[in-house]
Amino acid sequence: MDDDSPYSRWEQRTEIPLFLASLLFLAAYAARVLAVSMPSFWEDVCGYALIALWLLFAVDFVVRWRLVGGRFLHFARTHFLHTVVVVLPLLRPLRIVPLYDVIQRRQGEPRLSLHARVIAYASLSTLLLGFSGALAVFQAERGAPGATMRTFGDALWWAAATLSTVGYGDITPVTTRGRAIATGMMAGGLALLGAVTGSFSSWLLQIFSRESDTKPPQS
Structure with missing residues (x-):
């Protein structure tokens, strides 16, 4: 458009x-x-x-x-x-990226580099996704038979472990709805982690490439 x-x-x-x-x-x-x-x-x-x-x-x-x-x-x-x-x-x-684009159209050019913006957006999106997912899973798991997620603190710990792809397994959803939410969070965590690591790796490659280009030729 x-x-x-x-x-x-x-x-x-x-x-x-x-x-x-x-x-x-x-x-x-x-x-x-x-x-x-x-x-x-x-x-x-x-x-x-x-x-x-x-x-x-x-x-x-x-x-x-x-x-x-x-x-x-x-x-x-x-x-x-x-x-x-x-x-x-x-x-x-999670529509923080289109929001930033709208703000920049009003204020001019972006002040951060592309890699910094990707990392910042992915980090903020991870926090929002983690908090939202923790709320949804906690609502589904609270009071369920055999549930290991007894407090909202447990839900936040589980969300952090899930989004970081660590998955300790000490707290796991037992309800169908909780597991469905967990599946979506796993996919979201992988996508956001890939965005951060890919952008950071690309930035490092550019830095190293720039340094090698500026070195004087050896005689």
Whole structure:
């Protein structure tokens, strides 16, 4: 999409507000999961907020589809990330990369190198994915028969071990939903780890190549 298209203008206007809305969605979900003694009034407020924010994300998805045009299924396939974050709103904060692109269009050229940006985005995405996954798995595992994940601290430890591909095995999901979430986190962890290590390796290769090019020829 070119910068003057209706789609690009819509993205520039809505990406930052929607990112803030996604953080609010995450906060409301975290409150419902972690605040077990929350008064029923505030529990209802969080529930209505989750529904309203999800509807906001769905409206954004439909508007983007109408701006692009074409068949709905084709749009859903070609804009896979948008489709995923509508189905799984907890993953919407992972759209940090398009958010940065929108900010840079307003402020000029990026200040960080490409490799630094990839590492920064992947690191932030890992933190957001880990926290969201820990919340979802903890909700699924809490009170399940034979569950080894008894506290949210256990869930955070499990998420860190899963995303880092260490997998100690001291805490494992026992429910079907918990294992499904774990599978997605494993795939996400591998992808993010590959992005960081690949970018760092490429940066090192460029440094070493530059140093070898600047050395004077030996007589």
